[in-house]
Amino acid sequence: MNKPDILVIDDDLHFTQVLCRSLQRQGHQCWSAETTEQALSLAQQHTPQWITLDLRLEKDSGLTLIEPLTTLLPNARIVMLTGYASIPTAVEAVKLGAYNYLHKPATLQELLNAFSDAPQVTETEDTPEVMSVERMEWEHIQRVLNENEGNISATARALNMHRRTLQRKLQKYAPR
Numbered sequence: 001m002n003k004p005d006i007l008v009i010d011d012d013l014h015f016t017q018v019l020c021r022s023l024q025r026q027g028h029q030c031w032s033a034e035t036t037e038q039a040l041s042l043a044q045q046h047t048p049q050w051i052t053l054d055l056r057l058e059k060d061s062g063l064t065l066i067e068p069l070t071t072l073l074p075n076a077r078i079v080m081l082t083g084y085a086s087i088p089t090a091v092e093a094v095k096l097g098a099y100n101y102l103h104k105p106a107t108l109q110e111l112l113n114a115f116s117d118a119p120q121v122t123e124t125e126d127t128p129e130v131m132s133v134e135r136m137e138w139e140h141i142q143r144v145l146n147e148n149e150g151n152i153s154a155t156a157r158a159l160n161m162h163r164r165t166l167q168r169k170l171q172k173y174a175p176r
Contacts, residue, residue: 004049004115005029009039009065010081011058019052022108036060043072050115053098055082055089063089066096079114081106084170086142141169 006028010016016032023030031046033039036057043051051069053062066078077099080090085103093101100114141159148154152170156163 003027003029005046006031006050006052007039007042007046007048008032008052009057009062010034010052010054011056012054019108019111026108026112034058036065039065040068040072043069043076047073047076049076051076051078052081052111053078055080055084055093063092063096066093066098070097077115079111081111086146087139088142088146092146138169141166145170 003026006020006023008016008019008023008030010019010032011034013034016034020030020032028050029046029048031042031048033042034057039053042048051073053065053069055062057065062080062082069076069078078097080093080098080101081104082089082102083104085101090101102110102114106114141155144158145152145155148158152166153163156166159166
């Protein structure tokens with residue numbers, strides 16, 4: 001059986017090269033795009049069955065790319081893969097048509113499982129994972145940011161936080 005072709009959309013060139021090499025070793029045909037324009041062009045040329053999409057592309061949000069990709073490739077599965085994961089963006093991505101949502105760093109097996117129909121059970125799924133205080137703060141900030149439609153100043157006021165402090169927190173990767 002042929003393995004699905006994969007389009008990797010991420011503005012981190014080193015990450016995309018490493019991921020594509022790993023996917024090719026697994027038997028997948030792989031292409032990478034750094035921009036929205038490249039992604040749509042490659043999607044049209046190669047019609048991949050699977051797509052990994054970063055939430056934060058250089059000047060665009062990956063969320064804005066979901067709809068054009070699903071229109072162009074209605075049967076393709078899109079997995080959002082991001083270092084800035086939050087519950088509100090995960091919900092938004094799935095509402096827009098993403099198949100799954102993963103937090104970086106993810107292993108190659110976790111990524112391949114995210115495309116799968118049947119969830120893969122691991123040994124650690126027996127015990128519920130307790131969310132750290134840092135992660136709870138991150139989730140709360142992301143929820144309030146989403147409620148304020150991405151407006152940093154309004155979010156800072158709602159959180160009773162200095163705007164620059166909020167910007168520093170948002171620039172960091174989401175804690176586990």
